[in-house]
Amino acid sequence: MKIRTADHGDIPQLLELYRHLYPDDTETTIEDARDNWEALKRYTGSDIFVGCLGNEIVTSCTLVVVPNLTRGGASYALCSF
DSSP states (O other): OEEEEOOGGGHHHHHHHHHHHOTTSOOOOHHHHHHHHHHHHHSTTEEEEEEEETTEEEEEEEEEEEOOSSGGGOOEEEEEO
16 A cells, blocks of 8 residues: 555545545535645645555545644644544
8 A cells, every 4th residue: 555645636536435434424525625625735734645555545544733832832633534
């Protein structure tokens, strides 16, 4: 499996993957997904990582690094699979 950061062109495949994982979820349009992806990319320390088998995305992880006021100002991360 190859792990890499997602790019703009991965959005349709990501939406397919999420539909498979959550079949009863409300569908997101490609336009809304692109807007949300672009907003996430503007947030410093955040990205979407994908795991690929060949050219197929089979897993993803959204990572958000959050600035912190405790622990000596050390940031922490939130990850959503």
